Amino acid sequence: MTHDPEILTERLKTFVPSRFYLAAAVTGVVALAWVIQGTEELDRFLAICVMATLSGLLYRLLLHFRKVRLTAYLFAPLDFLLITGAVAVTGWSSGGVLIFHMWSIITAGMILGPEMAILFGLASIGVTFLGASQQVRVPAPHELQNFELFHSTGIAVVTLITFALVRQLDQTVQRQEMLREAMKKERDQLDLEVARRTEDLVQANRMLDARTTLLAFQRRQAEETNHVQNLFLASLSHEMRISLTSCIGFVDLLTQGVYGPLTPRQQDRLLGAIDRLRDLQSLSHEVIEMTRLEATRGELTLVELDPVAAIWALREELEKAVRSRLTGCTVYLELPGTGFSVTSDRELLQHITLNLLLGMLKGMEGSALALSVAKEGTREFVIRVEERGREAVAVDPKLSSEGLQSGAMQETIPRIELGGQQALIGDGHGLYIVRQLVGMLGGSVRVMSETRGARSYAVVLPLSPSRAWMSLDGRRLEGSGNELLLRPEALKRQLESLEHELESVIVALRGVFDGFPLPLFLYDKSGVLLVRNDACQTALESPSIQVLKHTFQEIFHPQEAALAARILKSVSEGQACRFEWHPPPTGGSSTVPWQGIHSPVLDAQRRVLYGVGMLLPLTSPMEKDFFQTLEPGLAALLGFLPWREGQGESVFASLTPPA
Amino acid sequence: MPIRRPTVLVVEDDAHNRTFLIDLLLAYGFNTLVALNGEEGVMVGIQASPDLILMDLGLPVLDGWTATRRLKAHPQYGGAPIIAVTGWTRPQDEELARAAGCDAFVRKPFLARELLSVMESLLGRTG
Numbered sequence: 001m002t003h004d005p006e007i008l009t010e011r012l013k014t015f016v017p018s019r020f021y022l023a024a025a026v027t028g029v030v031a032l033a034w035v036i037q038g039t040e041e042l043d044r045f046l047a048i049c050v051m052a053t054l055s056g057l058l059y060r061l062l063l064h065f066r067k068v069r070l071t072a073y074l075f076a077p078l079d080f081l082l083i084t085g086a087v088a089v090t091g092w093s094s095g096g097v098l099i100f101h102m103w104s105i106i107t108a109g110m111i112l113g114p115e116m117a118i119l120f121g122l123a124s125i126g127v128t129f130l131g132a133s134q135q136v137r138v139p140a141p142h143e144l145q146n147f148e149l150f151h152s153t154g155i156a157v158v159t160l161i162t163f164a165l166v167r168q169l170d171q172t173v174q175r176q177e178m179l180r181e182a183m184k185k186e187r188d189q190l191d192l193e194v195a196r197r198t199e200d201l202v203q204a205n206r207m208l209d210a211r212t213t214l215l216a217f218q219r220r221q222a223e224e225t226n227h228v229q230n231l232f233l234a235s236l237s238h239e240m241r242i243s244l245t246s247c248i249g250f251v252d253l254l255t256q257g258v259y260g261p262l263t264p265r266q267q268d269r270l271l272g273a274i275d276r277l278r279d280l281q282s283l284s285h286e287v288i289e290m291t292r293l294e295a296t297r298g299e300l301t302l303v304e305l306d307p308v309a310a311i312w313a314l315r316e317e318l319e320k321a322v323r324s325r326l327t328g329c330t331v332y333l334e335l336p337g338t339g340f341s342v343t344s345d346r347e348l349l350q351h352i353t354l355n356l357l358l359g360m361l362k363g364m365e366g367s368a369l370a371l372s373v374a375k376e377g378t379r380e381f382v383i384r385v386e387e388r389g390r391e392a393v394a395v396d397p398k399l400s401s402e403g404l405q406s407g408a409m410q411e412t413i414p415r416i417e418l419g420g421q422q423a424l425i426g427d428g429h430g431l432y433i434v435r436q437l438v439g440m441l442g443g444s445v446r447v448m449s450e451t452r453g454a455r456s457y458a459v460v461l462p463l464s465p466s467r468a469w470m471s472l473d474g475r476r477l478e479g480s481g482n483e484l485l486l487r488p489e490a491l492k493r494q495l496e497s498l499e500h501e502l503e504s505v506i507v508a509l510r511g512v513f514d515g516f517p518l519p520l521f522l523y524d525k526s527g528v529l530l531v532r533n534d535a536c537q538t539a540l541e542s543p544s545i546q547v548l549k550h551t552f553q554e555i556f557h558p559q560e561a562a563l564a565a566r567i568l569k570s571v572s573e574g575q576a577c578r579f580e581w582h583p584p585p586t587g588g589s590s591t592v593p594w595q596g597i598h599s600p601v602l603d604a605q606r607r608v609l610y611g612v613g614m615l616l617p618l619t620s621p622m623e624k625d626f627f628q629t630l631e632p633g634l635a636a637l638l639g640f641l642p643w644r645e646g647q648g649e650s651v652f653a654s655l656t657p658p659a
Numbered sequence: 660m661p662i663r664r665p666t667v668l669v670v671e672d673d674a675h676n677r678t679f680l681i682d683l684l685l686a687y688g689f690n691t692l693v694a695l696n697g698e699e700g701v702m703v704g705i706q707a708s709p710d711l712i713l714m715d716l717g718l719p720v721l722d723g724w725t726a727t728r729r730l731k732a733h734p735q736y737g738g739a740p741i742i743a744v745t746g747w748t749r750p751q752d753e754e755l756a757r758a759a760g761c762d763a764f765v766r767k768p769f770l771a772r773e774l775l776s777v778m779e780s781l782l783g784r785t786g
Contacts, residue, residue, distance in 0.1 A: 234749060238717070241746030242673055245767040249679035252771045258686040274770075281768055285748070 007173055009068050011110050012075070016063050019079070019107075020056030027053045044089035052082050076108035080120060084127050101127065102158045109166040117166060121159025125152045237284040244284075248277045282358055286433055305346050306339035307373050307381060311353050318357060318371070331357070332388075334372035342381055343464035344441060352437045353383055356457055359431045360385045379463055380443075386456040434459065665782055666690040668709040670700035670726065671744070672718050676767075680713060683771050697721030704730045708737035711782060713774075716745040716756060724759040731760035740781040742774075 027049040034042045055078055062071040083100045101124035109117030128151050253259060255270045262270070312335060322331050353371070360369055368388040376382045434457070435445050443461035667689045671677040677693065684691045692707055694700035697718040704712055704726075712730070716723035723743065730736050743756035746767040753764045763777050 234747070237748060238746040241748070241767045242676065245746065245769070246673070246675035246679045248768040248770065249676070249683065253679065253682055253686065256686070256771065258682060277768070 004173065004177065005068060008072055008111065009063075012059075012063055012068060012071055015075070015107055015110070016056070016059045016071070019075075020053070020060055023049065023052040023056040041090060045086060048082060048086040048089055052079075052086075055079070055082065072111045076104050076112055076116065076120060079107065080104040080123065087127065087131055101155060105155070105159050106162050109162040110169075114163045114167040114170065117159055117162040121155055121162075124155045124159075128152050128155065233287050237287050240284040241281065244277055244281050248274055248281075251277065285358070286355075301345050301347070302343050303346060304341055304343055305349075307342055307344070307349060307383070308335050308339035310346050310349050311335065311371070311373055311383070314350050314353060317354060322361070330368045332368065332370040334370050336374060340375050340381070341463075342461070344461065348437055348441060349383075349461075352434055352441075352459055355434045355437065356383065356385050356431075356459060359434060360387060360455065360457060375463070376460070380460050381463055382458050382460050384456065384458040431457065664688055664690050665710040666692060666707070667778070668692040668694065668700065668704055668707065668712045668739075670694045670697065670704075670712065670718065670723065671715045672696055673715075676715075683774070687771075687775060695719075697723055697726035700726045701729050701733070704739070705733055705735050709739050711739050711778060712741045713744050714741050714761065716743055716747065716752070724755055727756070727759040727761055742777060742781065744769075744774075 027046070030042065030046045030049045034046050055074075059071050059075060062074070080101065083104060086100070101120075105117050105120045105124060108120040128148050131148075251270050251274050254262065255267055255274070312333075315333065318331065318333070353373075357369070357371060370386045370388055371384070372386075373383045374381065431445070431447070438445055438459050438461065441461050443459060446458040446460060447455070667684050669677060669680045669684070669691055671680060671693075672695055677695075681691050681693065692703055692709055694703045698721040700712070700714065700718070700723075701721065703709075714723045714727055718726065721729075723745070727741050727743070730741065740762040741760065742763040742765055743753075743761040744765050744767060745752060745756070748766060756764050762781055765774055765777055
């Protein structure tokens with residue numbers, strides 16, 4: 001039997017109604033025939049037809065009350081019996097009724113299974129032969145009439161076909177059932193997975209929402225703080241200006257004699273007072289600049305522009321700045337006749353120029369300043385403000401206290417060289433601002449001072465940023481082409497590597513210096529003292545090394561990092577270092593020039609000792625004692641021995657000084 | 660025929676700054692009127708019809724921007740130019756002042772000649 005109750009029910013629902021209507025129709029026809037011409041045979045046949053109709057009704061009722069299995073068990077067998085009964089009452093001569101056995105074969109196969117189709121087929125064939133044996137016209141059972149043979153063959157064919165088809169149908173149904181099961185399982189799994197992922201997503205969204213809310217809150221807080229800070233600073237600047245107005249104003253009126261005549265000395269002193277008050281005013285301006293700087297950090301608008309034209313456009317503001325000085329000064333605008341092209345931020349460039357000039361004006365002692373801009377080499381351009389001595393020659397064009405001469409830009413004039421040596425000087429606020437602004441463009445500031453006091457500030461900027469990179473604090477800056485200014489990840493790695501080397505240097509140097517009876521000093525080639533051993537205790541003298549050792553990760557500005565990297569590089573690569581030692585107080589000190597030594601061995605600790613070396617004539621017992629404290633490797637590194645791996649013999653006997 | 664001395668209305672709440680401005684104006688031959696806040700400034704500006712107004716922007720009672728707008732909108736306003744005088748240095752301050760109707764903008768602190776040159780140019784324009 002077909003096991004699936006749904007399929008069984010479906011099949012019965014297909015057969016049962018049609019079975020009932022067919023039986024009822026046949027009954028109706030037979031009844032009509034009986035009415036017209038009733039015979040005994042017809043009586044019996046009609047009775048069978050009525051029973052068939054009633055059984056059809058029974059099937060329908062049973063199915064209606066969901067007695068599916070009972071219906072299935074009754075359907076085909078009962079029909080087979082009824083059909084056989086119908087054949088019997090018609091004298092076994094109704095071949096047409098026999099054909100109805102095909103109905104029971106097919107229904108048996110469909111409802112009870114393909115095997116039952118064979119059983120019913122055989123039974124039908126049996127009935128056919130039984131009928132043939134019962135018929136009068138059949139003389140002997142072994143002599144089959146053509147009809148019976150044809151009929152039996154037909155039954156057999158139908159049976160086999162029914163068997164094959166039903167079997168295939170059942171297999172298909174089974175496969176479909178299996179597929180449905182598998183799909184259901186997959187769907188259930190998918191539903192579970194979807195539910196799980198949905199839950200994960202919901203969680204993730206919740207976390208994201210929470211984080212977004214937190215970030216938004218933090219951003220709002222930061223913005224509010226920034227806003228409050230800016231408001232405070234703006235208000236502070238405003239209040240300062242209010243007070244300065246009357247201060248400068250009264251002094252100004254005094255100098256003009258509004259309150260009565262003044263002596264020349266009084267006049268001079270009051271003019272100086274105005275200048276100092278102006279300095280105070282510029283402080284408030286610097287406060288505003290610094291807040292603006294903080295607000296615009298990282299927001300660069302790089303365009304191709306002519307810096308000469310950009311600076312020329314500033315002349316009104318420059319004139320105001322000059323006019324505000326009462327002690328009398330002249331600013332020369334030395335701009336080339338033809339401009340040149342750079343890629344930069346126009347507003348930032350103008351800020352730099354203005355702040356450069358204001359910074360110089362503030363502490364000016366000379367009577368003239370020269371502001372110039374020129375290309376330098378193929379990669380940079382320079383904005384320079386120089387203080388000129390009183391002997392400076394005034395050449396047109398100029399910005400003077402009396403007013404600005406309008407006209408085209410003039411040719412470059414030779415500058416008066418004031419000389420001086422390069423030194424890093426502590427910054428005023430204005431120069432600090434300039435450095436910050438210049439740093440945003442990847443440039444640098446050079447400050448020169450001369451013993452007579454004349455100053456020169458030069459801002460060196462790239463013609464165009466060579467590549468974009470991010471600074472360690474995440475600001476977007478344009479590189480100046482200095483190859484030490486790497487991308488922060490690489491820079492960090494390099495710094496970490498150099499820090500490791502530095503530690504090795506320190507360890508090695510301690511190994512050399514500690515316990516040595518004489519004071520020893522190690523300098524780098526710039527004359528910066530790196531390490532000292534005074535009173536037999538080694539100390540790291542160099543502030544750079546101290547800074548680097550303890551605050552390595554706190555270097556934010558790429559230029560500071562570059563400086564640190566350069567120092568370490570020179571130490572690690574054995575570029576000229578001076579090693580100085582001082583004999584005991586009874587003797588004088590002697591300084592021996594250095595020769596760098598490079599070791600072919602790439603061991604980190606030994607490599608950094610490139611910078612450690614000395615040339616001492618090995619003539620005194622003191623010096624020999626010193627070398628006896630060295631391990632053989634160090635001795636080799638210092639040039640007194642050729643380096644050999646794993647050497648263990650005593651080397652001191654063969655020590656000879658290098659040439 | 661005696662030369663008519665221009666009259667300048669000084670609207671300034673800070674006493675020292677007010678004194679400095681008055682001293683300056685008198686020294687340079689101007690007649691002066693004074694108001695201590697924006698509301699007074701509007702009143703005096705309408706009633707006295709000065710030749711020029713120096714308007715501080717950060718004023719009590721009525722700020723300088725609003726006072727300027729009211730003066731310029733008043734039907735009886737004589738049309739005197741108004742110079743905004745302020746210690747605020749925000750970029751939007753000058754824009755706001757000019758939008759309110761100020762004819763010039765001078766930032767504090769300033770030297771006498773800086774203010775005078777602006778005044779001369781405005782008075783010259785208005786005759």
